[in-house]
Amino acid sequence: MTGRQLVLSSSADTEDAAVLGRDRLREQVRDDTAARTNVTLGYLLDEWLSGHEVEETTRASYRLLINGFIRPTLGATPLAQLCRRGPRPFEQLYAEFRACRRRCHGRSFVEHRTPRPHTCDQRCAAHVCKPLAVSSVRQCHAVLSGALSAAKRWGWIIVNPLDAAQRSRMPAPKPNPPSTTEAAKIANTAWAQDAEWGTFVWLTFITGAHLRNHPCEISLARSARVSTRELVEEDERAVSPARVQEHDLDGIRTPRASALTRWCRTWGNE
Structure with missing residues (x-):
């Protein structure tokens, strides 16, 4: 993308692990499956959303999901790293969202009513886990899949890691209209x-x-x-x-x- 030479890197704790990592990087170069850019997922999402043809209401909902849920977790991760790790980081993220939208991992903390300096009152209460709606998790998957498909189409990556990922199942609707x-x-x-x-x-x-x-x-x-x-x-x-x-x-x-x-x-x- 920039014309600069791309350097693949990896880390290991032992010599044997380093040899395996070296062979894996060589395999990526040989099979042409390594990412061709060092940009992050956050940069890709911005580029994709700016040119994506959707209604403004849909764009606003996508922007809310990106800024509220996707960017804080994976936004700074390079595409090369995501391609190496495959669908696992995304499926793990979906599972965490289904458990708690704040991804608290069981930690206890106080949810303040505003991030600005303030005096706490009854609105600042202990965190209670609230799962992200399945429809919102599926929308996150749609946003990520669309952005990574665009990156593949643009030649930034060779393999879309979400092609093998499983998205959350939509529960059966249970309408209860008035008689x-x-x-x-x-x-x-x-x-x-x-x-x-x-x-x-x-x-x-x-x-x-x-x-x-x-x-x-x-x-x-x-x-x-x-x-x-x-x-x-x-x-x-x-x-x-x-x-x-x-x-x-x-x-x-x-x-x-x-x-x-x-x-x-x-x-x-x-």
């Missing part, structure tokens, strides 16, 4: 509290809008189709184009649907 009777009670209670709140809850039930986003626009066309526009925000700024979904209301000829039509027309004129 139709429970959903009706929720909607009716919301309608009784406030007409606009009831409209929002009822519309969410029939359209399946994601509550983690912001259903920020409702429009009707010919009283038979409802459009919802969702805007994803981060730090009070839009990071993803609004997604528009349309849902047919045909067959939902209920007083609620008629009330929705009247409410939208009234709301649109205000």
Whole structure:
């Protein structure tokens, strides 16, 4: 990458181990499996993420995983060392995340509410192990796999150590949605509290809008189709184009649907 000569190195405690290490390095050179650059994994992640074509929301989540979990553990490790060690460091990292997201290894310490100088209060409590969600561990694997695949494509490494790694298994989903009777009670209670709140809850039930986003626009066309526009925000700024979904209301000829039509027309004129 820089035109400089690359020197492979290893360490050993005994002469016999040194001979084995020498033979292993010679084998890497002979088979052309040694890394062709001395850059670290952290540098590779920055280069890969800057040119990776994804939505800004996905980029933000990748950046959070990189800075919060991957970089503190393996960011300073050279690619050459990771290639020599194979998939073991990554599988071990995944196992540690599944045990504790802070990788405490059983140590006891106080989790402070802020890294800045402060006076401790009830928010500064003893550490309690909280595993990283399996979906987040799998996303870490996807980030690392994508970055190392790019390094192989760019000629920085010859072998991707994650090709032989096993990623965490996703547990079987266990959805527990409310029954139709429970959903009706929720909607009716919301309608009784406030007409606009009831409209929002009822519309969410029939359209399946994601509550983690912001259903920020409702429009009707010919009283038979409802459009919802969702805007994803981060730090009070839009990071993803609004997604528009349309849902047919045909067959939902209920007083609620008629009330929705009247409410939208009234709301649109205000």
